[in-house]
Amino acid sequence: DAGVTQSPTHLIKTRGQQVTLRCSPKSGHDTVSWYQQALGQGPQFIFQYYEEEERQRGNFPDRFSGHQFPNYSSELNVNALLLGDSALYLCASSAGLAGGPPYEQYFGPGTRLTVT
Template sequence: DAGVTQSPTHLIKTRGQQVTLRCSPKSGHDTVSWYQQALGQEPQFIFQYYEEEERQRGNFPDRFSGHQFPNYSSELNVNALLLGDSALYLCASSFLPPRGPYNEQFFGPGTRLTVL
C-alpha cells in the first residue's frame, strides 16, 4: 500500500519564476492538504482540496493556488516566487468525511523548494 508521494524531491528556482509541485495521496484517500514548512519552523496550513475544489485555505496569498484531479492527486502552484517561499512543502492526505473520530492526515516526505 503506497503512502503519500510527492514530486519532485528537490527544486531550485529563481525569484519571479513559477513552480508546480505534485502530490499523490495514500491509496483510497480523497482529500489533500498542503503545508509549508520553513527551515526550523513548524508546518503552516496552506489549503485543502476535496472533490476537486478548494475546501478551505490558510493565511497565504493568491500566488499560492492548487488543483485536485479526478484521481485525487493534487498540484500546488506558486507564482512570482519570492526568496521567502523557500521551504519544505508537505502534502497530507486523508478521508472526508473522516472515518475515525477526526480527519487523520498522513504526510508525504515533502518537496524542498529553494528560491535564489
C-alpha cells in the same frame, strides 16, 4: 500500499519564476492538504482540496494556488516566487469529510524548494 508521494524531491528556482509541485494521496484517500514548513518552524496550512474544490485556505496570498484531479492527486502552484517561499512543502492526505476514524492525516516526504 504506497503512502503519500510527492515530486520532485528537490527544486531550485529563481525569484519571479513559477513552480508546480505534485502529490499523490495514500490509496483510499480523497482529501489533500498542503503545508509549508520553513526551516526550524512547524508546518503552516496552505489549503485543502476535496472533490476537486478548494475547501479550506490558510493565510497565504493568491500567488499560491492548487488543483485536484479526478484521481485525487493534487498540484500546488506558486507564481512570482520570492526568496521567502524557500521551504519544505508537505502534502497530507486523509479519508474525506465524513469525520470517521482514523482521525489522522498522512504526510508525504515533502518537496524542498529553494528560491535564489
